[in-house]
Amino acid sequence: MNTITKYVVLLSLCLITANLSAQETEKDTTLLKEVNFKISALERLKTKIQDEEREFLKAEVEVVNERLSKGEITETKAEQLKKEAAKRRALNIENRLAIIDNKIELLKRNDAYYDDRDDDEVHFNFSLSKLGGLNVSSRRKPRKYDKRTTSDLVFAAGFNNAIGDGQKIGDEYTFMQSGFVELGIAWKTRLFEDNNAVRLKYGFSFMWNKLTPKDDRYFVQNGNTTTLETFPSELKESEFRITNLVFPLHFEFGPSKKIERKGYFRYSTARHFKIGLGGYAGFNIGTQQKLRFKEDGDRVKEKIRRSYNASPFVYGLSAYVGYGTLGIYAKYDLSPLFKDQTFDQHNLSIGFRFDLD
CATH class of the missing domain: 1.10.287 (Helix Hairpins)
Incomplete structure (x- = not known):
């Protein structure tokens, strides 16, 4: 063994x-x-x-x-x-x-494998340049001498309402509980060769407009007509939201500072006043109504998604006045809230706008 x-x-x-x-x-x-x-x-x-x-x-x-x-x-x-x-x-x-x-x-x-990484290779990086967008660039790529077009992130939020002939803000909808949010990307192009006093600003945005009807009312669609009617019981919440995809276009006016560097120059609007005048046009991409109420002692929450005869095409006027990245913003829908209605209402919004360029 x-x-x-x-x-x-x-x-x-x-x-x-x-x-x-x-x-x-x-x-x-x-x-x-x-x-x-x-x-x-x-x-x-x-x-x-x-x-x-x-x-x-x-x-x-x-x-x-x-x-x-x-x-x-x-x-x-x-x-x-x-x-x-x-x-x-x-x-x-x-x-x-x-x-x-x-x-x-x-x-x-040598017999060993050396892996010394340095700048001889081309590197690519992804960064949110001042929260203004996604950049992909070569580490060794030279700067462009004159960059007339730039891009930035646009965010706006504030109060929203809808008015018609003979109506005032707050007659039909609660002012403090009705709001809007806008999020989009905008490009800004200098119009003159050697002057940055006038810029063309254009892009696309998603707009969410919310209306909160008063007095326990909600929207009811009857064929081609949409009306505000009283709910059979007390409403804890009545919210009507329209989502639009729009393409804004503004002429932006205001001073800027020319920054000159070796091999390139840029114009900066930081810490300067600016005014934007223009409008927007686009499409309705979603309409939803949310209701919360009690029925037989139970809490009920309903989310109803349907057209409600909302205008499929939206267009309007908008303007902003700002300093640096922050401004006061207003927009008004020239298109009616609902199509084929006997009484037209138009969406009106006012709030703050952030241009993160």
Whole structure:
């Protein structure tokens, strides 16, 4: 038994040793593949670096030519700037290629796999630039000399109501409990070449307009007619909401500050007054009524989604007056609240607007 045990132990050790050797060989093979792959990638990167620096030089030359055509610099100054840019890019190529060559030699000379990450590679980042939108950009991408169009996030909220002929705000709907919310994206384009006094602002927004009828009333749709009627019992809540997708368009007026940097300039409206005048047009994408009441001692909550004959197309006027990112905002629907009604009502909203540009 002792002899058999010795043979079993010896055989087991041999198998373990062979297995470890195989694993080590496999590990070495994998490491070698990784090193070779990294070397191949670095060789390709050398070509990419040269192409990249040439593109940057081309962009810088275009900026210089643009400044020359506008009369901002002389031809002598333009030639000087082009030569400086060409020299800088040539040195960049030389230095960056030297770094890559050293990395390749390091990998060839050692058995270990080195993974030094630096700026030789192109990186992409996702960021909310001042909460104004999603940006995807190359880390080495040069700034555009003159950026006439920018984008920002628009958020507005406040009070909402609906009025008709001979009616005042608050006659039919509770003023404090009726509100609106708007959320959208807007683009702003400078209209003049060398002046930022007038901008065209356009985009798309989702608008949620809520009405809270008074005196235990609710909306009832009878065929093509929608009316406000008294509910059979006391209502704990009566809420009518219309959701629209609209496309606003405003002419924005106001001063701005020109910020000049090396190779580019921008206009900033931060800490400046601005006025926006325009309107919007779009579509109704949802209508809902929510009711809460008691029935036979039970609490009942109903959400009814139907058309209620709400106008399928909406359009109106809007305006805002602001300072920096905050402003006072008003909008009025020229389209009636409901279509084919004997008595038209129009939605009216006023509140605060935030332009996060």
